[in-house]
Amino acid sequence: MNHETYDPDDRIAALATPWAESALAVIRTSGQGCIDAISPLFSADLIHQKSREMLYGILSDPHTGEALDEIMAVVFRAPGSYTGQESVELYCHGSLPGIQKILSLLFRSGFRQASPGEFTFRAFINGKMDLTRAEAVQEIISSKTGKAQSMALNRLSGSLEKRIDHFKQMAAGMAALFAIQLDYPDDEVDAPPMPMNEIRDMKRGLKELIDSYTVGKIYQEGVIIALAGRTNAGKSSLFNLFLKEDRSIVSDVHGTTRDYLESWISLGGIPIRLYDTAGLRQSEDPVEEEGIRRTREVMENAHILIYVLDGSIGLSSEEEDILRTEPSEGGKERILVWNKADISTVTPPEGAISISAVTGEGFTELEEVLRSRIFRDAAHVGSEAVVDSLRQKELLERAYSGVVKVEEAIHNGLPVDILAMDLHDVLQALGEITGEVSSSDILERMFSNFCVGK
Numbered sequence: 001m002n003h004e005t006y007d008p009d010d011r012i013a014a015l016a017t018p019w020a021e022s023a024l025a026v027i028r029t030s031g032q033g034c035i036d037a038i039s040p041l042f043s044a045d046l047i048h049q050k051s052r053e054m055l056y057g058i059l060s061d062p063h064t065g066e067a068l069d070e071i072m073a074v075v076f077r078a079p080g081s082y083t084g085q086e087s088v089e090l091y092c093h094g095s096l097p098g099i100q101k102i103l104s105l106l107f108r109s110g111f112r113q114a115s116p117g118e119f120t121f122r123a124f125i126n127g128k129m130d131l132t133r134a135e136a137v138q139e140i141i142s143s144k145t146g147k148a149q150s151m152a153l154n155r156l157s158g159s160l161e162k163r164i165d166h167f168k169q170m171a172a173g174m175a176a177l178f179a180i181q182l183d184y185p186d187d188e189v190d191a192p193p194m195p196m197n198e199i200r201d202m203k204r205g206l207k208e209l210i211d212s213y214t215v216g217k218i219y220q221e222g223v224i225i226a227l228a229g230r231t232n233a234g235k236s237s238l239f240n241l242f243l244k245e246d247r248s249i250v251s252d253v254h255g256t257t258r259d260y261l262e263s264w265i266s267l268g269g270i271p272i273r274l275y276d277t278a279g280l281r282q283s284e285d286p287v288e289e290e291g292i293r294r295t296r297e298v299m300e301n302a303h304i305l306i307y308v309l310d311g312s313i314g315l316s317s318e319e320e321d322i323l324r325t326e327p328s329e330g331g332k333e334r335i336l337v338w339n340k341a342d343i344s345t346v347t348p349p350e351g352a353i354s355i356s357a358v359t360g361e362g363f364t365e366l367e368e369v370l371r372s373r374i375f376r377d378a379a380h381v382g383s384e385a386v387v388d389s390l391r392q393k394e395l396l397e398r399a400y401s402g403v404v405k406v407e408e409a410i411h412n413g414l415p416v417d418i419l420a421m422d423l424h425d426v427l428q429a430l431g432e433i434t435g436e437v438s439s440s441d442i443l444e445r446m447f448s449n450f451c452v453g454k
């Protein structure tokens with residue numbers, strides 16, 4: 001979408017449900033005149049239909065008379081719709097050839113294929129939602145756990161927008177104060193006192209919101225965890241225990257897992273991308289060697305490594321070497337697991353968590369340790385608004401440093417026009433978060449990450 005030349009009125013259409021065989025498929029359209037455009041294709045009277053009420057009918061090609069599907073349709077009259085403009089939704093059978101026929105009929109009837117996020121973009125430009133809510137829409141769709149979904153829903157309902165608006169009002173209040181002093185510089189009346197309390201409150205509030213990003217990011221993007229260790233240590237057994245299903249092949253043959261496996265799991269609502277990997281050992285076999293190379297890549301990209309040790313035979317000399325090295329360069333966490341505790345007669349190394357991937361003993365403790373490692377650097381956040389987008393966090397930091405500059409300028413007795421300039425920067429950053437101030441490339445980047453039909 002090029003926002004400079006963007007025509008918000010042309011008619012767009014897209015399949016809003018997955019491109020797959022399914023019970024129903026929803027086709028969404030929006031744009032000035034879309035009711036008139038679809039009306040000749042539909043057997044029932046769309047033109048006089050009440051807004052947002054379902055209507056039954058047959059959709060057919062007016063040129064050939066061919067019936068395309070038996071459907072339900074809904075009209076939305078402007079501005080009472082998701083996009084804020086006239087819209088029609090078609091609820092069809094979820095048949096791939098059927099969907100294709102209907103879409104191609106729409107494209108022959110004055111509609112064009114919507115680009116990703118275009119419906120939500122229209123909702124934004126028509127004032128139906130600010131940018132924090134628009135971002136929340138896609139976050140709801142892509143959330144991996146119930147907890148992540150609730151947090152995004154909270155933002156969709158405006159929790160973050162309200163917080164930002166509050167900061168905007170504070171900043172605007174200060175700006176008004178500075179403006180008065182600019183207008184009457186050397187007045188005989190005393191200058192009003194500087195808003196030191198407001199500045200302090202604003203700093204605290206912004207800081208809180210910035211800190212919430214560590215938690216927001218964890219829930220929205222998830223954490224990458226890889227199981228690593230020598231062959232036969234029990235990595236695949238532990239992988240299956242995390243998944244609560246028999247996904248990875250387990251056997252007492254060394255080198256059973258050749259290629260890595262991955263799966264999303266939920267650790268008490270935290271989305272985790274878990275990897276089972278090929279056991280690390282010297283190998284002559286080129287296929288196994290490639291598996292080990294891939295394992296190293298996965299280990300490289302993981303946030304946390306669960307290093308699985310075989311408690312039934314004790315530490316190998318390589319493992320002793322590894323344990324002696326620093327666990328976390330580049331912020332990577334390492335958790336040592338002493339597996340096969342049920343048959344182990346060897347004392348585990350210090351700091352290792354004893355578990356059995358077969359009996360499940362020690363597993364709850366491992367989950368606890370993982371949770372506390374994941375949240376180690378995260379500030380405590382309540383049910384308040386949480387920031388989870390880097391874009392929002394960076395803008396909040398810009399606003400924060402602007403407020404700090406204002407504070408310093410006051411302390412240093414700098415003239416009011418300097419304060420006003422710093423404050424302007426604060427208002428600018430806050431406005432970019434909600435989208436009052438926005439450049440077209442930012443919008444373009446944001447909405448292009450959306451699903452088509454959203």
Ligand SMILES: Nc1nc2c(c(=O)[nH]1)N(C=O)[C@@H](CNc1ccc(C(=O)N[C@@H](CCC(=O)O)C(=O)O)cc1)CN2
Nearest residue numbers: 026028052074076079080081082083084089128137454
């Ligand atoms: N069929 C259908 N289901 C859907 C959506 C949709 O667009 N269509 N949504 C799309 O994401 C979500 C619901 N969001 C929606 C948001 C606003 C409006 C709407 O018509 N708003 C009007 C009227 C509001 C009111 O009556 O209070 C408006 O804002 O003026 C519809 C759906 C999920 N389910």
Ligand SMILES: Nc1nc2c(ncn2[C@@H]2O[C@H](COP(=O)(O)OP(=O)(O)OP(=O)(O)O)[C@@H](O)[C@H]2O)c(=O)[nH]1
Nearest residue numbers: 231232233234235236237251255256257279340357
């Ligand atoms: N007694 C006992 N046996 C276990 C435990 N965990 C795994 N095993 C057994 O150890 C053997 C190897 O387990 P895997 O999970 O396949 O080991 P792995 O680390 O994935 O091995 P590779 O894929 O070859 O690297 C299997 O026979 C498992 O049943 C455990 O906690 N206790």
Ligand SMILES: [Mg+2]
Nearest residue numbers: 235236256257
């Ligand atoms: Mg394995």
